[in-house]
Amino acid sequence: MVRWVGVGARLVVGGVWVYAGMLKLPHPDTSVSAVRAYQLLPTGMAETVGHVLPMLEIVVGGCLLIGLLTRFTGTVSALLQLAFIVGIVSVWARGIEINCGCFGNGGADPNAVSKYPWEIARDTGLLALSLLLVWRPRTPVAVDNLLFAPIGAAHDDELEETRGMDDVEAKS
Amino acid sequence: MSKQSRELARSERAAAIRAEQARKERNRRVALIGGIVLLLCAIVAAGAWYGGGSGSKASTGTAGAHVAAGPTSLQVGKSSAPVKVVIYEDFQCPYCRELESSTRDFLRENAAKGKVYVEYQPIFLLTQEPYSEKALNAWAAVLQHSTPQAALKLHDLFYDHQPYEQDSGQVTDSQIAGWVKDAGGDNSQVRTAMATRDAGFFTKVDQIMSDKNIDSTPTIFIDGKELPQATVPQLVTEIEDAVGKG
Numbered sequence: 001m002v003r004w005v006g007v008g009a010r011l012v013v014g015g016v017w018v019y020a021g022m023l024k025l026p027h028p029d030t031s032v033s034a035v036r037a038y039q040l041l042p043t044g045m046a047e048t049v050g051h052v053l054p055m056l057e058i059v060v061g062g063c064l065l066i067g068l069l070t071r072f073t074g075t076v077s078a079l080l081q082l083a084f085i086v087g088i089v090s091v092w093a094r095g096i097e098i099n100c101g102c103f104g105n106g107g108a109d110p111n112a113v114s115k116y117p118w119e120i121a122r123d124t125g126l127l128a129l130s131l132l133l134v135w136r137p138r139t140p141v142a143v144d145n146l147l148f149a150p151i152g153a154a155h156d157d158e159l160e161e162t163r164g165m166d167d168v169e170a171k172s
Numbered sequence: 173m174s175k176q177s178r179e180l181a182r183s184e185r186a187a188a189i190r191a192e193q194a195r196k197e198r199n200r201r202v203a204l205i206g207g208i209v210l211l212l213c214a215i216v217a218a219g220a221w222y223g224g225g226s227g228s229k230a231s232t233g234t235a236g237a238h239v240a241a242g243p244t245s246l247q248v249g250k251s252s253a254p255v256k257v258v259i260y261e262d263f264q265c266p267y268c269r270e271l272e273s274s275t276r277d278f279l280r281e282n283a284a285k286g287k288v289y290v291e292y293q294p295i296f297l298l299t300q301e302p303y304s305e306k307a308l309n310a311w312a313a314v315l316q317h318s319t320p321q322a323a324l325k326l327h328d329l330f331y332d333h334q335p336y337e338q339d340s341g342q343v344t345d346s347q348i349a350g351w352v353k354d355a356g357g358d359n360s361q362v363r364t365a366m367a368t369r370d371a372g373f374f375t376k377v378d379q380i381m382s383d384k385n386i387d388s389t390p391t392i393f394i395d396g397k398e399l400p401q402a403t404v405p406q407l408v409t410e411i412e413d414a415v416g417k418g
Contacts, residue, residue, distance in 0.1 A: 027405045028223030033270040039336040048220070055219020059212050069208060094338075105403060107266060148201060 006139035009129040010064045013077055016126060017061025023104035024054035034106025037098040038087050056080075064133070067142020074133030081127035085120055092116045235280035239320040244376050245293040246315065246324055249283030255418035256289045257411060258393040260381075262297040263307035263330045264340055265389040270404045272331040275411055288415045292327060295377045297389050303340040305369075310348050312373040313365035314357035322357030329355055 024031045032050030035041065041049060060080070063073040084102070091098055097112035099105055100119050109115075137144070240247045257279065261268035282288045294311060298304045307330045315323040329351045335343050349366070352358050384391070392399045392407060394414045399407060 025219070025223070029270050029274045030403070030405055031223070032273070033266055033404070036266060036269075036336065039338050043334075043336070051220040051223040052216060054223065055216045058219070059216050063212065069205065069212075072205075072209065096338075147204060 002136055003139050006070075006133060006136055007067075007141060009132050010067060010070065010139060010142070013074075013126055013129045013133070014061045014064030017057045017077065018065065019061075020103050021054045021057030021059075021061060025058065027104065028054070030104065030106065031101075034099075034101025034104075037096075037101060037107050038091055039094075039096065040087060040090055067139060067144050068147075070133055070139065070142060070144055071137035074130050074137060078127055078130035078134060081123050081130060085123045085127065088116055088119050088123070234321060234324060235277070235284050237280055237283035239324050241315050241320040241323060242291070244312075244315075244373065244380065245291050246320060246327065247289065247291050248280065248324065249289040250286050251289050253283070253286055253289040253418070255287065255415050256291070256393075256395055257414070258291040258293060260293050260295050260384070260386050260389060260391040260393075262295055262304050262389045263311070264298045264301040264304040264334065264337065266334070266337075267404055268390045269331050269334045271390045271407060272328070274404060274408045276328065278412060278415075282415050287418055292324075293377075293380065294327065295381050295386065295389065296374055297381070297386070298337075301337060301340040303335055303343050306343065306345070306348055308374075308377070309369055310352055310366050312370045313362045314352060314355065316373075317361040317365055318357040318359060322352075322355045326352060326355035326357055 024034075028051055031054055032047050035046045035050040035053070036043065038046075040046075056076075057080075060073050060076050063069060064077065084100070088100055092113065097109055099107055099109040099112065100115075101107070102119065133139075234248065237248050238250060259271070261271070279288060279290050283290055294308055296304055296308055311323065311326055311330065314326050333343075333347075333351060345366075349358075349363075352362065352366070380386075388401065390404075390407070392411065394411065399410055402410070
């Protein structure tokens with residue numbers, strides 16, 4: 001059962017990532033502006049992050065959708081969500097009112113403070129789903145199942161193999 | 173050898189074979205995972221490179237276009253060009269920075285080809301931001317006492333080095349002087365002018381703001397018509413379309 005919940009988590013988190021990344025990809029300068037609006041990273045680093053983020057989101061999302069290196073991409077996904085939550089809490093605490101830039105755009109927004117709690121709640125939900133995939137990365141209908149087929153046929157062996165494989169995966 | 177020890181030896185050999193298989197499988201997986209991760213990193217890097225290549229590493233300078241200094245503004249390209257774009261902007265405004273990095277190369281290249289005439293009119297909108305004021309004052313000095321080319325390059329450098337609003341007060345006079353030097357606008361008259369606030373210049377740009385009813389930046393006029401407020405990508409598209417049709 002938890003394995004099918006994992007498929008749901010993959011589709012939801014992966015879908016959100018791909019959607020968010022696709023919206024940002026055509027406007028790299030806007031993506032840089034959105035990162036800069038947080039006034040958090042050194043300006044040079046903000047530029048790099050703004051350029052890397054859209055494609056990173058699409059790749060992470062795509063991997064989750066097809067179930068490729070699920071524990072690894074789930075970890076990256078969780079770290080990104082954590083970074084976004086820290087970013088939103090930080091601007092909220094400093095009284096900076098910006099659109100989170102999560103789905104393109106970004107920059108000043110006079111009603112931002114009323115949206116921050118919802119954005120944090122949303123990202124926390126996505127973080128929880130990502131962590132579920134880090135904890136239980138083996139899900140049905142995943143490319144991982146083809147690449148890393150269990151050697152033993154018995155159920156127990158399969159679990160053993162899964163753990164072994166995921167240890168390697170997590171370290172990579 | 174007893175039957176018992178033969179069986180023991182056989183099971184040891186079997187265990188060794190299994191261990192060998194497990195080792196091979198593990199190596200295969202490590203290689204596979206490493207290869208996939210490398211491939212994914214390459215895709216992300218390619219995406220970032222593509223994004224970085226389409227504007228943000230905009231060069232500074234004229235790209236061969238003609239540059240002239242007005243009383244408070246810079247004009248790039250020939251005044252006979254079919255399309256005229258006027259950009260009102262503030263040196264601390266983040267959207268102006270984004271507009272700059274998105275349109276600079278496009279506008280300079282088309283100005284050089286005679287397709288567009290661009291007027292940059294920096295204004296003092298964000299009056300609470302020290303960088304807005306310092307940068308504009310230095311720019312005014314270079315505009316009036318150095319070459320238009322230096323003023324254009326300084327304009328570009330001020331956007332490339334735009335600080336965060338929270339750090340607006342941390343940009344020092346010597347940093348500003350350094351950028352003036354980098355732009356090729358340094359001379360004794362400029363240094364003297366930069367030392368004091370050019371009240372006359374600020375009055376003139378304030379007058380332009382009230383004449384044109386400008387209360388936000390960037391404000392863009394294409395052939396005398398003000399573009400409605402929109403996101404920067406939308407403004408960029410409108411400019412590119414207008415120049416393309418021109």
